[in-house]
Amino acid sequence: MAKYELVLLGSLPDGVRARLAAVLEDAVSHYELKLPADIAIRTAVDVAQRDIHASTAVLYFGGDPTRDADLVRELERARVPVIPVVPRGSDVAAGIPEEIWAVNAFFLDTGEGAIASLCALTLESLGLLRRQRRVFVSYRRDESRAVALQLHDELSARGFDVFLDTHDILPGDQFQEMLWHRLADCDVVIMLDTKDYFASKWTTQEIGRSLAQGIHILRLVWPDHDPTRHLSLSDMIRLQPGDVGPDGRLLPQVVDAVACRAEILRSRSVASRHREIAGTLRIEVERIGGRFEGIGAHRAMSLSLPNGLALQAYPVVGVPTAELLNDVHSKAITADPKRFPCLVYDHHGIRPAWSEHLQWLDRQVKDVRAIRVFDAGWELAEWDS
Structure with missing residues (x-):
């Protein structure tokens, strides 16, 4: 029997199940799980066959609030989390059963990262991925401050908890202690890879300690800059000359691409770090x-x-x-x-x-x-x- 079950109810848009299953299958492979052996996907047709002992989450796609309403009530009584998923800009209450009006909805749009974000929400609801979405921005202040500030604001607006040294260390705190503490607690490091990035011992240490803890790195490589080879296994976005505006900020579509890539990379990063902790624990116990x-x-x-x-x-x-x-x-x-x-x-x-x-x-x-x-x-x- 599957240890995890995902139930899709309501007015499921065409193609969403297949797209979600494809992204989910890739994401859970990093946890050494497979669909459907370890994670079953059900609908109203076979939800009665679900294993009540499995970790279960429900995505209710809004549209017709009467569709599968009885199942929503039944699952709510069984204390299974039911998450409303509605088109961005729609009237949430008009499209979902009254029983889940109090639940904050996920807004599904047509953007590049929509399915990746929905997949991450699914993993969080199943207990495979923590709900905090923590990102650490590593940068040289004299080279990429404008982009660092932009990413802090833009990603925060998308629900990420973004650490930026100039914003998140309070007066009186031990600067380096707090820096390493927040680094240890992040899911992904976004590295603003500018020409003199490695000329600073602090940025060099940030990347070195990220690698030491198995934190995945998303590199934004500046135009006309040759990235260092020893980070060849990190995920990378190469910026083109037109991607950075005259004000030193990224174009909106580039920010969208960064948010999407960070969302995908987050589950891989957490999964690999989890495996390392689990493997070390097993060795210690058997020893x-x-x-x-x-x-x-x-x-x-x-x-x-x-x-x-x-x-x-x-x-x-x-x-x-x-x-x-x-x-x-x-x-x-x-x-x-x-x-x-x-x-x-x-x-x-x-x-x-x-x-x-x-x-x-x-x-x-x-x-x-x-x-x-x-x-x-x-x-x-x-x-x-």
Whole structure:
């Protein structure tokens, strides 16, 4: 049976199912999942056959609010998330059942990134991709400040949480600590690859640490500039002379292309970092004589320690929070209440004050733990209850 199920209801536009399935299939391949074996796509015709234990999300395409309304009510009662998807510019309430009026709608347009954004929303709803859409802009102030400011504003308006050093580090904060903390918590680095980008030790360190943590890089290569070869595996957009206006800002269609590429790259980046954390955890557990027993919904790892203690481990990307610990605990109790839940993360780059906060949470909260993946074997070796 599939661990994940996506249900498409309502007035589905022609061709959208096939386009969404194609983009989704590529995205989940980076999680080592396949359609339909691991992720089933259903409609009103076969929704009754869904596995109630699978992680499920519903996309309701607006148009005729009476279409599949009974199914929406049934799924709402079962606490399955139902997300309205409506054409941009339409009257949302007029096109969807009353039961989901309170749910913020996704506006589907004809732009290049529409299906990519809808795919990302699907992955978030299924629990495969975190809901925060964090982007870090790396640039030389004297060469590309105007574009950096433009991307901050334009991508923020599209729902991204964009980090820019001049905007997001408050007076009194330790500058470098906050820089590395926000880098560790981002999904994608947008590198403004100008002629003297690597002449600064700070930008060089930003890219080096991005690579060290497996964060994917989207490079915007300036016109008439030869990009460095050691970043040949990064994703790249080559700017043409006409792509940058006389005011030093990108043309609107270029910004759209950057947003679309960042959305696609985000799921790949999070998936590869997740795999690395999961792989390291498995090695650490097996090194001390424990066993890896399988992967369940939300990419949870079932593990057992040499003393028989059963764990449900959730590798997470980025900086852990108290809210995330609570979410892990809730998911683990639903999945298998006999296994002790723990959140596993990469601590590199996280500022010391936040690490102290996590240690304090561990002392106060006894029902779930946060573990540094690179210390996992050392720490788990002393767990006896």
